[in-house]
Each structure stands twice: as C-alpha cells, then as structure tokens.
Amino acid sequence: MTAPPAPSLEPAVHVAGLRRTYAGRTALHHLDLTVPAGSLTALIGPNGSGKTTTMRLLLGLDRPDAGTGTVLGAPLHRPARYLTKVGALIEQPALYTRLTGRTNLRVLSRLAGVDDAHISRALQLTGMDQQADRPVATYSLGMRQRLGIAAALLTEPRLLILDEPTNGLDPLGTAQLRRLLRTLTSDGVTVLISSHQLNELDATCDHFVFLHQGTTLFQGDRNALGASQRPSVEAAPEHPTQLPELADAFTEAGYRARRHEDHLLVDTAAGRAGDLNRTAAAHGITLARLAVRRPTLEEAFFSLVGQGPQSATEDAGSAGTSQGPHPC
Known part of the structure; x- marks a missing residue:
C-alpha cells in the first residue's frame, strides 16, 4: 500500500x-x-x-x-x-x-x-x-x-x-x-x-x-x-449438580438467572459480583467461575430487535426457547 x-x-x-x-x-x-x-x-x-x-x-x-x-x-x-x-x-x-x-x-x-x-x-x-x-x-x-x-x-x-x-x-x-x-x-x-x-x-x-x-x-x-446491552455476570458452581440450587439461590435474592450450558447468566452489573459470591456461599455453594460477560453480536442483535435467538439461553427452570430470525 x-x-x-x-x-x-x-x-x-x-x-x-x-x-x-x-x-x-x-x-x-x-x-x-x-x-x-x-x-x-x-x-x-x-x-x-x-x-x-x-x-x-x-x-x-x-x-x-x-x-x-x-x-x-x-x-x-x-x-x-x-x-x-x-x-x-x-x-x-x-x-x-x-x-x-x-x-x-x-x-x-x-x-x-x-x-x-x-x-x-x-x-x-x-x-x-x-x-x-x-x-x-x-x-x-x-x-x-x-x-x-x-x-x-x-x-x-x-x-x-x-x-x-x-x-x-x-x-x-x-x-x-x-x-x-x-x-x-x-x-x-x-x-x-x-x-x-x-x-x-x-x-x-x-x-x-x-x-x-x-x-x-x-x-x-x-x-x-x-453500554446498550443489559449487563450480566457468569456464575458456575464447583459441582455442576448444584446448578439448579444456585439458580434458586439467586432467584430468592432477587436476581434473574438464566441457564446457559454449564453456568448461569445473572442479569446484574459487574459491581454486584461480590454479592453473588456471598449469596452462593450462604447456601453452601462454592463458585468455580464468576466473571463479567460481554454479550455476543448475535445476542446484542436479538436484544435490540426485542426477540430471542433460537438457541438462546433459558430462564432457570424453564424448558422453552423463543424463536427469531438469525442475524446473518
């Protein structure tokens, strides 16, 4: 050039x-x-x-x-x-x-x-x-x-x-x-x-x-x-079998937690990560991962459109998924 x-x-x-x-x-x-x-x-x-x-x-x-x-x-x-x-x-x-x-x-x-x-x-x-x-x-x-x-x-x-x-x-x-x-x-x-x-x-x-x-x-x-997206934090228990229990603990504490593969996505700002850790500990759960999560482009697109992707994360305890166009 x-x-x-x-x-x-x-x-x-x-x-x-x-x-x-x-x-x-x-x-x-x-x-x-x-x-x-x-x-x-x-x-x-x-x-x-x-x-x-x-x-x-x-x-x-x-x-x-x-x-x-x-x-x-x-x-x-x-x-x-x-x-x-x-x-x-x-x-x-x-x-x-x-x-x-x-x-x-x-x-x-x-x-x-x-x-x-x-x-x-x-x-x-x-x-x-x-x-x-x-x-x-x-x-x-x-x-x-x-x-x-x-x-x-x-x-x-x-x-x-x-x-x-x-x-x-x-x-x-x-x-x-x-x-x-x-x-x-x-x-x-x-x-x-x-x-x-x-x-x-x-x-x-x-x-x-x-x-x-x-x-x-x-x-x-x-x-x-x-900045246009809803902030979230990834939380994963040390023992995967405790994932439903961890979801219930966060829900009782007033958080919205969505299950995604082997972890939860909790709708909250990064500054509340300490509170999540204390909530888990109060229920006898040790966290193996607690990290701020940046939404993918696909998730950002569906958030702006107001629809969920076909393979979207699920609300904890829900088996349904929402449908929407793929942002190709």
Missing part, C-alpha cells in the same frame, strides 16, 4: 434517510449510516435487512429513491467522484476461468489504469501469490474469493467494501483475511464488511452497524454496544 493518508475527522461514509423500493417492496427505509475513517466496520442484519442494497448504493450500482450523503467526502449521487478510491467485492467475483489468477488481475489492472506492480502486492496481501499462475478453473471457492479480494485491492483504495468475503474460506483463509483487514486499517484504509460469521466480525471489527427491515437499529463502537 502507499503511505497512509493523513487522519481525518470526516467519516469515510455518512448517509442519512436512504430509501430504496423495488417493485413495491421497500428494501431500505430511512436508513442512516456512518462509517468512521480508518475503522473496520461490520454491517450486521438478517437476510433481507438491506445490507447488500446499502453496499450497492454506496458503489453506484444502484440509486436511492431518497436520501443524501457522502462517500470519501464526495456526494453519494456523484459516484464517479469517489469510486476511483473505492475497492469492492460484492457477492461472487466475476473471473475468467480459463485464464490464470495473475492474468485476470492484469486484465482488471488495465481496465483500471493501474500499474502492474500493484498486482504482485495484491497477491501477496491475500496469500494468492503461490497460486497466481494456475487457471482459475482449478481454484477452490475460497481461492476464487481471495482472488476477488486481490482484485478489489488493485487500485490501493481508501475505502474497501466487502460483502460476505469469508464465503468458502477455510479456517486458515479466514485467519489470513482477518490479518489482512487489520493491516489495511493500520495503513489508513477504511473497511466496511458484512458476513454470516458473526463470531469473526466480533473478533475483527471495532465499529458495528445493525440493520433490520431496511433501517438502522444501532451503530457505534464496542463500548457503545456494550
């Missing part, structure tokens, strides 16, 4: 009131989105929530029916002013399967008017340099995905937009992508990414946007996300 741009207080993306309707179906309804410059932002929501539509609007592949905004400081309705500084992979990459990976990138570099030196850099960054001279027809799905990301990096963009980039990647490829994205943001590149792998977004991203039914539920950094 070239030298990172000077830090800017202006967000890489800032749009407000985006609306897009297809054949009477509203895909986006007054959507607001801010992507801080230099951030690694996750776009999260169920299928049909508007993630891909939002990315297509930012890339000028579609036009909003209403709404305003800027991308890299240029007006959203003038995509030609900013697209030369944007790289993207939306859905599956379009590749010539009879050509080698390197030749595919050479064709794209000619179309983009960039130097061939960028090809080697993009191949190295994505870990495809050793496979670049094989025909794309011999590539696995994950290899094609990585070549598509290499193509998105050819122009050394300031903004990188990736829709499901982990599709087809094995654990090694996913780890390589995580390192790549962190390298890019350390160089000043802004990354906007969507993925079905919420645990990977949780481990990688520093800014989060939740979409639901075409509108914005939440956007902010990890601290803001944590």
Whole structure:
C-alpha cells in the first residue's frame, strides 16, 4: 500500500434517510449510516435487512429513491467522484476461468489504469501469490474469493467494501483475511464488511452497524454496544449438580438467572459480583467461575430487535426457547 493518508475527522461514509423500493417492496427505509475513517466496520442484519442494497448504493450500482450523503467526502449521487478510491467485492467475483489468477488481475489492472506492480502486492496481501499462475478453473471457492479480494485491492483504495468475503474460506483463509483487514486499517484504509460469521466480525471489527427491515437499529463502537446491552455476570458452581440450587439461590435474592450450558447468566452489573459470591456461599455453594460477560453480536442483535435467538439461553427452570430470525 502507499503511505497512509493523513487522519481525518470526516467519516469515510455518512448517509442519512436512504430509501430504496423495488417493485413495491421497500428494501431500505430511512436508513442512516456512518462509517468512521480508518475503522473496520461490520454491517450486521438478517437476510433481507438491506445490507447488500446499502453496499450497492454506496458503489453506484444502484440509486436511492431518497436520501443524501457522502462517500470519501464526495456526494453519494456523484459516484464517479469517489469510486476511483473505492475497492469492492460484492457477492461472487466475476473471473475468467480459463485464464490464470495473475492474468485476470492484469486484465482488471488495465481496465483500471493501474500499474502492474500493484498486482504482485495484491497477491501477496491475500496469500494468492503461490497460486497466481494456475487457471482459475482449478481454484477452490475460497481461492476464487481471495482472488476477488486481490482484485478489489488493485487500485490501493481508501475505502474497501466487502460483502460476505469469508464465503468458502477455510479456517486458515479466514485467519489470513482477518490479518489482512487489520493491516489495511493500520495503513489508513477504511473497511466496511458484512458476513454470516458473526463470531469473526466480533473478533475483527471495532465499529458495528445493525440493520433490520431496511433501517438502522444501532451503530457505534464496542463500548457503545456494550453500554446498550443489559449487563450480566457468569456464575458456575464447583459441582455442576448444584446448578439448579444456585439458580434458586439467586432467584430468592432477587436476581434473574438464566441457564446457559454449564453456568448461569445473572442479569446484574459487574459491581454486584461480590454479592453473588456471598449469596452462593450462604447456601453452601462454592463458585468455580464468576466473571463479567460481554454479550455476543448475535445476542446484542436479538436484544435490540426485542426477540430471542433460537438457541438462546433459558430462564432457570424453564424448558422453552423463543424463536427469531438469525442475524446473518
């Protein structure tokens, strides 16, 4: 990559009131989105929530029916002013399967008017340099995905937009992508990414946007996300057979305790952990674990939607589970 741009207080993306309707179906309804410059932002929501539509609007592949905004400081309705500084992979990459990976990138570099030196850099960054001279027809799905990301990096963009980039990647490829994205943001590149792998977004991203039914539920950094959620503490007895007894003890003390695998989730602030410990001790129960718990992205999403995930934790003593859409 070239030298990172000077830090800017202006967000890489800032749009407000985006609306897009297809054949009477509203895909986006007054959507607001801010992507801080230099951030690694996750776009999260169920299928049909508007993630891909939002990315297509930012890339000028579609036009909003209403709404305003800027991308890299240029007006959203003038995509030609900013697209030369944007790289993207939306859905599956379009590749010539009879050509080698390197030749595919050479064709794209000619179309983009960039130097061939960028090809080697993009191949190295994505870990495809050793496979670049094989025909794309011999590539696995994950290899094609990585070549598509290499193509998105050819122009050394300031903004990188990736829709499901982990599709087809094995654990090694996913780890390589995580390192790549962190390298890019350390160089000043802004990354906007969507993925079905919420645990990977949780481990990688520093800014989060939740979409639901075409509108914005939440956007902010990890601290803001944590502050928006109900605090909880994990508590596990030394002897697993005492879990029901521990749940009853917490309930009698006025806490809401939910069973989750081999421990309880107790709805209370971290500062009350000492009280939980004393409650357990008063009932003759020794705790093997007592720790503040940060909600996962999936749990945060369902909390904001007001529904429970299909595999949600259960209230202590209850066998039922609530149903809801998976936030993919």
